[in-house]
Amino acid sequence: MPKILPVFIPFSGCKSKCVYCNQNIISGQKIDNLKNDVLKQIEFHFNICSDWDEISYFGGSFSCLSESTRNLLYNIAKEKGFKTLRFSTRPDCLKDEMIDEFKKNYVKTIELGVQSLSDEVLVKNNRPYSASTTIEWIDKLHTAGFNVVAQIMVGMYGENWDDFKFTVDTIAEKKVNGVRIYPTVVLNNTMLKNLYDSKEFIPLGYEDVFSRLIYAFVKFSAKGIEILRIGLQDSESLKKDIAAGLYYPAFGDMVKTLIIICYIKQFGKLSVREEDIKKLPNYKGILKKYFSDRIFSVKNEKIFSISRICRSLESGLSENNRGQLEREVVSFAKEVWGKTYDRQT
Ligand code: SF4
Structure with a gap:
């Protein structure tokens, strides 16, 4: 696994807010001026360690950003000496003509926010596109030679066991290069919190969360797919803003x-x-x-x-x-x- 310098660009490019998402809480970052905030984060990490293999832009939808903003972020990466770059994005705003752009700008890995492959679950969570778009882009990105990391969730609003199993089985068959698995938590200041307060959303309990995590881990690992992370990155602010749902900093070890x-x-x-x-x-x-x-x-x-x-x-x-x-x-x-x-x- 390369040493990845994480730069968070919370909600940048996001066309809409997914019901469960509060990237400010998750990343502990707020963007006032994109360029300055990105440079500050890079400087912070270089002060801790000067030896990084790759830069990443996480916490937003990179490919939904305007071309000029994408170019700004590529240029910052190059000026700071990075030879490889990864970003996270939503599958519905990738475009064929971006493939060459990504290659020219040292993009090596694309982390796709899959979350679920149930169309119904996607819509309920305010991700208005179909699962076939995700599948199509996993294939296209693989064919174009990029590493693909799939980010999936456990226990989303409206998701049942069959939806989750289908998502895991399909992604495992696609043999992506890695996965990140996030059990759903109810964060403050999200639509999911409103759904939780009105009892329309009840988070999964301990047995359900861990049974699904075991299933997913076994399926992915058996296929040689690396599980890069289980659960959100721990921080004091995150723990303070989790209103409900199961969260452990050591999910990976537990599973x-x-x-x-x-x-x-x-x-x-x-x-x-x-x-x-x-x-x-x-x-x-x-x-x-x-x-x-x-x-x-x-x-x-x-x-x-x-x-x-x-x-x-x-x-x-x-x-x-x-x-x-x-x-x-x-x-x-x-x-x-x-x-x-x-x-x-
Ligand atoms: S989950 Fe991704 S696409 Fe949805 S609001 Fe959060 S950062 Fe944006």
């Missing part, structure tokens, strides 16, 4: 630990090399405390890899047992881990 427990429950034991035992995901020591008698050190075992664990689990999860194993494991872990930051009502 990987749950996957190891699923594997042990499914196959009775886990064999790893002695030197890999301490590298196992082990959130809050749950493996050591409850499963050490089922983890065996074997000399000639292959190097531990979560992808291999996921490949072994893939066909068994959710299809054969209809989510029962994940739910049992999640319920057990919930008791052990407690309910820190669990604001579920």
Whole structure:
């Protein structure tokens, strides 16, 4: 994974506000003067570290910006010495003629805000385009030689299990280069907060969120797709402005630990090399405390890899047992881990 210098351009280019989104809270940034604010963020990061591989423009819809603003941002990246660039954008404002522009300006990776591949869910969340647009652009960007990262959400307004499963299965088949997975939280000053207050939106509970995360992680990882992040980046301001929904700074570690427990429950034991035992995901020591008698050190075992664990689990999860194993494991872990930051009502 390259070292990416993150520049946030909250809501820049966004044609409309998605119901769940408040990029000012998520990024902790506000844009008054785009050029100055971008330069300030770059300077801030260069003061921490001078060695960055890539610059990223996140938090807005890059390809929906005007051509002159896109050029301004490309030029800043070049002046600061960056040879590769990535940005996040909404699929519905990509255009064929932009492909050459992206290539000329060192764009290597495009992070597509997929969120869901259900047309109904997209519309309900104020993303007025169809899922076929997203699929079409994943294919076009791949063909043009860009890396594609898909950002998806869990438990969106109006989303059910089948919608989520379809989204995950389709993206996994597309073999994107990476995914970011965001469980839905209700942020202050969003339309979702109004829907929550009027009880039209009830966030998913612990078992549902983690069962879906396990399913998605296993599917993606089994296909060799890197999971770049689970959950929003932690910050004090974020925690202060989450009105409802499940949020943990360590979602990634928790999910990987749950996957190891699923594997042990499914196959009775886990064999790893002695030197890999301490590298196992082990959130809050749950493996050591409850499963050490089922983890065996074997000399000639292959190097531990979560992808291999996921490949072994893939066909068994959710299809054969209809989510029962994940739910049992999640319920057990919930008791052990407690309910820190669990604001579920
Ligand atoms: S989710 Fe993306 S497209 Fe929607 S409002 Fe937020 S930044 Fe804009």
